[in-house]
Amino acid sequence: MKTLLIIDVQNDFLGGGSLEVPGSNVIVPVINQIQDSFDLVVATQDWHPEDHKSFASNQPGKKPFETIMLHGLSQTLWPDHCIQGSRGAELHQTLNTGRIAAIFRKGMDPEIDSYSAFFDNNHQLSTGLGGYLKEKGAMEIHFPGVAADICVYYSILDSILEGFTAVLVEDATKPLYTEKFDEMKCELVKLGVKITTSSQIISQNE
Numbered sequence: 118m119k120t121l122l123i124i125d126v127q128n129d130f131l132g133g134g135s136l137e138v139p140g141s142n143v144i145v146p147v148i149n150q151i152q153d154s155f156d157l158v159v160a161t162q163d164w165h166p167e168d169h170k171s172f173a174s175n176q177p178g179k180k181p182f183e184t185i186m187l188h189g190l191s192q193t194l195w196p197d198h199c200i201q202g203s204r205g206a207e208l209h210q211t212l213n214t215g216r217i218a219a220i221f222r223k224g225m226d227p228e229i230d231s232y233s234a235f236f237d238n239n240h241q242l243s244t245g246l247g248g249y250l251k252e253k254g255a256m257e258i259h260f261p262g263v264a265a266d267i268c269v270y271y272s273i274l275d276s277i278l279e280g281f282t283a284v285l286v287e288d289a290t291k292p293l294y295t296e297k298f299d300e301m302k303c304e305l306v307k308l309g310v311k312i313t314t315s316s317q318i319i320s321q322n323e
């Protein structure tokens with residue numbers, strides 16, 4: 118079961134969004150091109166209530182991108198983004214959604230952030246995605262989406278913990294911070310993560 122897990126391709130993370138990942142709009146047509154090479158396509162959405170504690174606007178005197186301690190965890194404060202039911206939280210209108218079998222939402226608890234598609238940042242609460250993918254017979258998961266150095270990165274780490282093989286689709290993802298992501302990529306390779314491109318995926322499928 119070749120599986121594609123599209124991470125957070127939502128308006129707020131793409132061009133013009135409140136938490137825009139630089140240059141990220143180019144990844145959407147790439148993700149559309151590769152979807153047909155997979156048996157199972159699943160997507161995630163960051164899906165916060167308005168009072169989410171990761172928003173700087175909910176932390177008096179704090180500004181976006183400052184760091185605080187939140188329930189014992191270091192938490193970067195973000196601009197308001199991906200508020201439940203808002204336009205910013207919708208999957209980007211140019212993303213083909215016809216083949217997406219399920220959408221898993223995360224970040225709904227106002228007290229804790231959830232970068233990974235599998236667990237909250239405290240690793241306490243599962244989204245159920247790991248169980249779903251196992252039941253579907255997924256073994257190897259390909260990862261496109263945003264942000265490469267945050268939600269894609271933590272989702273890949275948890276997918277390994279859950280026993281899956283992870284493949285990063287390099288030209289179908291963009292980081293918020295490029296330099297940080299270059300280091301992370303080295304770390305992921307050491308952990309056994311494969312790195313591929315859309316053209317390799319398409320040519321293997323021919």
Ligand SMILES: [Zn+2]
Pocket residue numbers: 163164165171198199224
């Ligand atoms: Zn978020």
